[in-house]
Amino acid sequence: MDPHKNLTRFNLKLPDISSPGGDYVSVNIRETIAYIAIQFPILNGEYLYQGRLGDELSTEDGYKAMQLCALNVLAQVDKKIGFDAIIGLNHIDAYFQSAGDWDDSPVVVNGASELFINILEDKGKHSRAIFGVAKLPRNFSVGLTTSFTIKTQE
Numbered sequence: 068m069d070p071h072k073n074l075t076r077f078n079l080k081l082p083d084i085s086s087p088g089g090d091y092v093s094v095n096i097r098e099t100i101a102y103i104a105i106q107f108p109i110l111n112g113e114y115l116y117q118g119r120l121g122d123e124l125s126t127e128d129g130y131k132a133m134q135l136c137a138l139n140v141l142a143q144v145d146k147k148i149g150f151d152a153i154i155g156l157n158h159i160d161a162y163f164q165s166a167g168d169w170d171d172s173p174v175v176v177n178g179a180s181e182l183f184i185n186i187l188e189d190k191g192k193h194s195r196a197i198f199g200v201a202k203l204p205r206n207f208s209v210g211l212t213t214s215f216t217i218k219t220q221e
Contacts, residue, residue: 070141070150073186081142082135083111088204094147100157101148101215106139107207108132117206121169124208129171133161133178136211140179141186144215154216156183156193162210164203172197179211 074080087093087104095102108116108131116132118124124132144150161176176197183191193213203210 068150068188068190070145070186073188074141077185079138079182079186081145082109082138084142084146085109085112085139094143096148096217099154099216099219101144101217103140103143103213103215105162105210105212106136106143107203107205107210108135109139110135114205114207116208118208119164119166119169120171120175120208121166126169126171126174129163129175129208130178132207132209133175133211134182136209137179137182140211140213141183148215148217152217153187153190154218155190156187157214157216159183159193159195160212161195161197162200162203162212163197164200164206164208172199175209 091104093104116124116128120129159179161179163172163175176195180195183193
């Protein structure tokens with residue numbers, strides 16, 4: 068597995084990492100588990116995909132937004148942990164805000180799931196949960212948290 072080569076193969080580039088918007092850390096390591104704080108569809112400081120899915124944004128927009136969240140997760144991993152330390156992605160929690168009758172959240176969350184598998188290969192297989200919420204910060208349409216098992220830090 069070479070995530071950098073896979074990124075190139077899929078014509079993707081890791082964005083700059085964003086700083087936490089509050090009093091927390093973006094990557095929290097406890098023994099062999101790394102927790103990545105919620106990542107939003109931010110590209111190099113620019114807020115994208117703001118609004119409600121099924122209202123201002125389409126399901127396709129949501130897929131792309133979730134894919135960008137996953138790229139931001141991988142950027143945090145690359146900068147703060149290193150891909151070589153990854154044993155595997157454990158679980159993702161995906162959050163979305165939508166119009167009342169919109170119901171394509173599994174399709175949207177596949178934007179993240181498929182990206183993780185394409186880039187991390189078998190190490191990207193994971194379980195997931197999807198949560199519809201009334202509001203996300205900055206009116207982002209989606210957000211994503213993850214946990215990884217990593218090799219013991221020395």
